[in-house]
Amino acid sequence: MTTPPSFPTLAGLGWSVHKKPTFSTIIGAHASGREVRTPLYVNPIWTFEVTIDGLSSSATAFPGLGANSQQALLGFFLGLQGKYGTFLFTDPTDSSVTAGALGTGDGTTTTFTFARYMGAFLEPVGWVTAVSNVYLNGVNQASGWSLTTPNSLVFSVAPGAAVAITATFTFAFQCRFDDDAMDFEQFMSNLWKVDKITFRSVRAS
Structure with missing residues (x-):
């Protein structure tokens, strides 16, 4: 099995970071008010939301953000064709x-x-x-x-x-992006940000 690419390490990663476990449950309601609940997942799907406060589109400007970090993230997204491909995300708090x-x-x-x-x-x-x-x-x-x-x-x-x-x-x-589009905003010369990137875990095939 081919190892998926890893989500790039970005110095401009900002706060806050969201991490959400999600289950799927079928609920059948009765006229008496009682419920029959059937869980569909044994384990959750994890959804992540991150913010990138700064990306440099230059090899020399804003070196603390990494040379050409904007192109690195954009190229990573393009290479996966949006939510089609999968990648590995290392959660610093859970890895x-x-x-x-x-x-x-x-x-x-x-x-x-x-x-x-x-x-x-x-x-x-x-x-x-x-x-x-x-x-x-x-x-x-x-x-x-x-x-x-x-x-x-x-x-x-x-x-x-x-x-x-x-x-x-x-x-x-192992994750995929939630969307087939990613909004990069340039707010200074050679300086970009992404207000929200969401992705979710996928089951191993």
């Missing part, structure tokens, strides 16, 4: 797991999904970008495992029954 629980061995299963806890909620991560350590009952395993994109840990030999499987790794959200 790493240290010795996180992935499951328990049963002597047969060799593939486990990388996941992270958000409070008490366990959710598979979108795309694992690097794996530092894999542990069986707390013992680091230097070999005998591999990463299969986007988010699977595969052992060459199935971990034994009741063996705790944990890992330290980093991850990103």
Whole structure:
């Protein structure tokens, strides 16, 4: 599976940043006022909204914003053809797991999904970008495992029954843009901004 491109690192990223988990629930209402509720998602779709306060369209003007950062973001959007293509977004507040629980061995299963806890909620991560350590009952395993994109840990030999499987790794959200258009505003010579960029996570295919 080809790794999607990563959302560019932009020094002009501003405040505030919005991050919204969304579920989908069918609700059937009865004449008595009671409801029947059916959840369609086990895990949420995450929606992000960011603001870019400054982008430079020059190689030398406003160096703190990055040389030609306006062209970099515009080219990134064009390359994805708006909301058609997918990309990886690393959320600075939610992108790493240290010795996180992935499951328990049963002597047969060799593939486990990388996941992270958000409070008490366990959710598979979108795309694992690097794996530092894999542990069986707390013992680091230097070999005998591999990463299969986007988010699977595969052992060459199935971990034994009741063996705790944990890992330290980093991850990103696989996303697509919400819109097929992006509004770039030039408010000074060589200085641009984007008031709002929204994108959402997508399920691994």
